[in-house]
Amino acid sequence: MTEFDDVFVDIGDFQPPDKWQARAGNLLVWLIVLILLVAGWFLKDWMMTQFRYLALAESAPAIPYPVQWQIQPAPNLALQVFDPESHSAFAAREEVGVYPLPEGDLAVAWPEMRRQQNKEDYHEVDRLQAVMRDGRQALLLNYTYVAEADANGSTPLVVVKAQDIAFAINDGREDRLVVVTLASDVQEWDAVKGMFGRILQKMGLPVVH
Numbered sequence: 001m002t003e004f005d006d007v008f009v010d011i012g013d014f015q016p017p018d019k020w021q022a023r024a025g026n027l028l029v030w031l032i033v034l035i036l037l038v039a040g041w042f043l044k045d046w047m048m049t050q051f052r053y054l055a056l057a058e059s060a061p062a063i064p065y066p067v068q069w070q071i072q073p074a075p076n077l078a079l080q081v082f083d084p085e086s087h088s089a090f091a092a093r094e095e096v097g098v099y100p101l102p103e104g105d106l107a108v109a110w111p112e113m114r115r116q117q118n119k120e121d122y123h124e125v126d127r128l129q130a131v132m133r134d135g136r137q138a139l140l141l142n143y144t145y146v147a148e149a150d151a152n153g154s155t156p157l158v159v160v161k162a163q164d165i166a167f168a169i170n171d172g173r174e175d176r177l178v179v180v181t182l183a184s185d186v187q188e189w190d191a192v193k194g195m196f197g198r199i200l201q202k203m204g205l206p207v208v209h
């Protein structure tokens with residue numbers, strides 16, 4: 001039979017930790033917190049370099065888009081993703097559209113098609129002919145316009161800065177025009193142009209400016 005005194009522990013056998021032990025325990029807690037913060041920072045930085053790819057056709061280049069950006073389906077677009085960290089009424093975004101291939105020189109035809117879309121205060125900044133990683137010719141069109149804010153926007157209109165990467169592919173049936181659009185509130189452009197630059201680098205193109 002177990003004695004009563006053997007069942008319960010005498011609290012007198014235990015002493016509270018001295019101040020050095022308490023400080024060591026606090027330092028250990030702060031060290032763990034610091035390690036978790038640093039690990040989180042490195043994870044976020046690693047995520048900034050990760051991409052998924054949109055495949056349009058067997059012989060066409062796959063289109064990179066940031067893995068942490070949010071997909072939002074849109075009519076007439078093959079892909080639309082938004083930067084979840086954008087604080088603008090017009091969130092930074094990447095869009096991919098596939099259209100009938102226009103006749104004539106793409107460097108002339110696509111800018112003219114953009115102008116015909118009646119974007120408010122549309123202003124072409126410049127256009128550049130470039131060569132993609134697979135040797136495919138591409139047009140880089142830089143422009144600004146005024147857009148309506150997103151549904152949750154706090155202002156009705158936003159000045160947008162954008163770049164189109166336009167190039168031709170064959171989808172197995174006919175030639176098509178692919179346009180990758182990188183766009184943001186002009187006030188947020190500097191914050192997202194690093195990500196836009198990585199997208200272009202994945203495609204073998206000059207970075208945005």
